[in-house]
Amino acid sequence: MTAKHPLHYHFGEVTELFHYIYEVCETAGIYIDWSGTAQTVQLYRSEESFLSGERYIGAIQYEGSNQFQKRWPSTVSLRFRRANLSFILKYCLEQIEDYRKDTNKEPFINPNAESIAFKFTSLTDETKQVISKIKEVLCIANYV
Structure with a gap:
């Protein structure tokens, strides 16, 4: 069985959170690539950077379960x-x-640590504010 794109899963609130972060990254000018994994998409500065072979700058990932049929993820x-x-x-x-x-x-x-990581469990006004701060940084860094 091949993995579904992470946007095609439905885990309730944690799915809304994944989609929200995904959309915020896109609007910040980040290029998002899916390489066939069930839980993760990779982030690139831009589509041009991806096509030119630059390394990914980050990722959005479901966490808390590797077996979705038994238990849904709890964190993004x-x-x-x-x-x-x-x-x-x-x-x-x-x-x-x-x-x-x-x-x-x-x-x-x-x-x-290898990564600067932000971990969210629900989509609240507080998490939206933090994600908005991250978007501002991404926009500034990409001159969007």
């Missing part, structure tokens, strides 16, 4: 790979601390 992560970010993008993303969970153990905000 929006993470950015530090090594693939421009200085300005990395610096600005580091300034956003709400919902950060760069590692799964304390301290959650860890400048030595």
Whole structure:
């Protein structure tokens, strides 16, 4: 059985959250690619950067379950790979601390972790505000 695109799953509120983050990234000018995985889409600075072979800058991913038939995911992560970010993008993303969970153990905000990770469990006004801050950073960094 081949994996479905992550946008085609229906897990209730966590699906709304995934879709919301996906749409926000698109409107910020981020190019989103799906490489056949069930849980993840990769983020690129632009379609041109993707086509030219640049490395992905981040990902949107369902987390909390690898077996969707048994248990739905409980979290959506929006993470950015530090090594693939421009200085300005990395610096600005580091300034956003709400919902950060760069590692799964304390301290959650860890400048030595591979990724700057934001983890969300529901779509609330508070999460929308944080996602909006991330969008602003993405727009500035891409000059959108």
